[in-house]
Amino acid sequence: MERSPRQLVPGQSERGRDVHRVISHIGVRAMEISKRMKSIPPYIFAEIDKKRQAAVARGVDVINLGIGDPDQPTPKHVVDAMHKAIDNPANHKYPPFGGTKEYREAVAAWIKKRFGVTMDPATEVTSLIGSKEGLHNTIMAFIDEGDINLIPDPAYPVYKTSTILAGGEPYFMPLLEENNFLPDLDAIPADVCKKAKLIMVNYPNNPTAGVADLKFFEKLVAFAKKHDLLLCHDLSYSEMTYDGYKAPSIFEVEGAKDVAIELHTLSKTYNMTGWRIGFAIGNPVAIKALSSIKSNVDTDIFRAVQFAGIAAFEGPTDEIKRCNELYIERRDLAVKELKKLGWDFKPIRATFYMWLRTPEGMSSAEFAEIMLDKAGIVVPPGTAYGPGGEGFFRMGLCVDKDRMKEAFDRMAKHEITFDMKKKAKV
Ligand SMILES: *Cc1c(COP(=O)(O)O)cnc(C)c1O
Numbered sequence: 001m002e003r004s005p006r007q008l009v010p011g012q013s014e015r016g017r018d019v020h021r022v023i024s025h026i027g028v029r030a031m032e033i034s035k036r037m038k039s040i041p042p043y044i045f046a047e048i049d050k051k052r053q054a055a056v057a058r059g060v061d062v063i064n065l066g067i068g069d070p071d072q073p074t075p076k077h078v079v080d081a082m083h084k085a086i087d088n089p090a091n092h093k094y095p096p097f098g099g100t101k102e103y104r105e106a107v108a109a110w111i112k113k114r115f116g117v118t119m120d121p122a123t124e125v126t127s128l129i130g131s132k133e134g135l136h137n138t139i140m141a142f143i144d145e146g147d148i149n150l151i152p153d154p155a156y157p158v159y160k161t162s163t164i165l166a167g168g169e170p171y172f173m174p175l176l177e178e179n180n181f182l183p184d185l186d187a188i189p190a191d192v193c194k195k196a197k198l199i200m201v202n203y204p205n206n207p208t209a210g211v212a213d214l215k216f217f218e219k220l221v222a223f224a225k226k227h228d229l230l231l232c233h234d235l236s237y238s239e240m241t242y243d244g245y246k247a248p249s250i251f252e253v254e255g256a257k258d259v260a261i262e263l264h265t266l267s268k269t270y271n272m273t274g275w276r277i278g279f280a281i282g283n284p285v286a287i288k289a290l291s292s293i294k295s296n297v298d299t300d301i302f303r304a305v306q307f308a309g310i311a312a313f314e315g316p317t318d319e320i321k322r323c324n325e326l327y328i329e330r331r332d333l334a335v336k337e338l339k340k341l342g343w344d345f346k347p348i349r350a351t352f353y354m355w356l357r358t359p360e361g362m363s364s365a366e367f368a369e370i371m372l373d374k375a376g377i378v379v380p381p382g383t384a385y386g387p388g389g390e391g392f393f394r395m396g397l398c399v400d401k402d403r404m405k406e407a408f409d410r411m412a413k414h415e416i417t418f419d420m421k422k423k424a425k426v
Pocket of ligand 1: 068129130131132133156202206234236264265266267273277278
C-alpha cells in the first residue's frame with residue numbers, strides 16, 4: 001500500500017488509531033540501520049579512543065602518541081579576531097553557501113602568496129567545514145555505484161569509507177617505502193583505470209610522512225588527463241615541513257586546473273582542529289559540484305569562524321615557525337631514543353607522524369596492544385590506515401618532550417624494542 005505522508009498524522013478516529021500503529025511499525029523499522037552503514041566499520045580512531053579511555057578509567061597514566069591534533073593553542077591574533085566577530089550580530093545569521101566573499105578572497109590571496117598560483121575566488125574556491133568533510137563530499141559528488149576510486153594504501157580512513165558509502169569501489173595503490181611512499185601509477189591495470197572516476201593523493205602524507213616533488217605531481221596530472229579522472233589532492237600538511245623542504249601545490253603543475261581540486265585545512269597549519277574550517281580550490285566544474293552537494297547537506301561555516309580564518313591567512317607566520325621548531329625538537333628526540341631501542345629510520349621532513357616498522361615478526365595489532373597494556377602508550381596500528389599498513393605503527397609528535405621521553409623510558413623499562421620478538425624466542 002502506498003502511504004502518503006498526510007495519512008501519518010494521528011487523529012481521534014478509527015483511522016487515526018490505525019495510523020498510530022503504522023507509526024509504531026515504522027518506528028521499529030527505522031531502527032534498522034541502513035545497508036550502507038553496515039558496509040563500513042566504526043570510525044577507527046573513535047575505537048582507539050575507547051581503548052584509551054578504558055585504560056584511563058583503570059587508572060593508567062596514558063601517553064597518547066596516537067592523535068594527530070596539535071597540542072599548541074590557536075594563535076592569539078586568530079582568537080582575538082573571533083572575539084571581535086562574535087560580538088557582531090550580523091555574523092549570527094546563516095552564512096552564505098560556499099563561504100563569504102571576504103573568506104574566498106582571503107583564500108585566493110593566501111594561495112597566490114604561498115604557491116604563486118591564481119584562483120578565481122568566485123568560481124575556483126569554496127569553503128569547507130574541514131577537509132574531512134571536503135573529502136567525503138568530493139567522493140559523493142563524483143563516485144556512482146560501481147565506480148572505482150583510486151586511493152593510497154595506507155591512507156586517512158575517510159578515502160576508503162566514503163567511497164564505500166557512495167556505493168563505489170576503492171582500489172588500493174600501495175605506498176611502499178622503497179618508492180618513497182609514492183604510488184606506482186604504471187602498475188594500475190588498464191581495466192581499473194577505465195572504471196576509475198577519481199584518484200586521491202595526499203602529500204605531505206598521513207600516515208607515512210612521505211613527500212612528493214613537482215615531477216611526481218606532473219606525472220599524476222598527466223595520468224588523470226589520460227584516464228579522464230578527477231584528481232583530488234589532500235594538502236592538509238602544506239605548512240608542517242622541516243629542514244628546508246617546502247610542500248608544493250598540485251596547481252604548480254601547468255594545466256592541473258583542467259583535472260584537479262586541492263583540499264586545504266586550517267586544522268594543522270594554525271592549530272585549529274576544533275574550529276572546523278578549510279577550503280577547496282581548483283577546477284571550477286569540480287568546485288561547483290562540491291559546493292552544490294554541500295549546499296544540500298550543510299549550511300557552511302559560522303561567519304565569525306570565517307573571520308578568524310581570514311585573520312589566520314593575513315596574520316604573521318611566526319607561530320607556524322615556532323610550532324615547526326617544536327616538532328623538529330620532538331622528532332630529533334624520537335630519532336635518538338628510538339635508535340637506542342633498535343629502530344633505524346630517516347628523520348621525517350613533514351607532518352607530525354612517524355611511520356615505523358613493528359618489531360620483526362609482530363603484527364600491527366599485537367604491537368599496539370603491547371604498547372598500551374605494558375607501557376600505557378597509545379599508538380595506532382598501521383592497519384588502521386588500510387591493509388598496506390600491516391607491519392607498521394604510527395607515532396605522533398603531539399605531546400611535549402618530557403612526555404615523549406617518559407614514553408621511550410617506559411618502552412625501555414618493559415623491553416619493547418625492535419628485536420623484542422627475536423629475544424623472546426631465544
Ligand atoms: C587531519 C587530516 C584531515 C582532516 O582535517 P580537518 O580539516 O580537521 O577535517 C584530512 N586529511 C588528512 C590526511 C589529515 O591528516
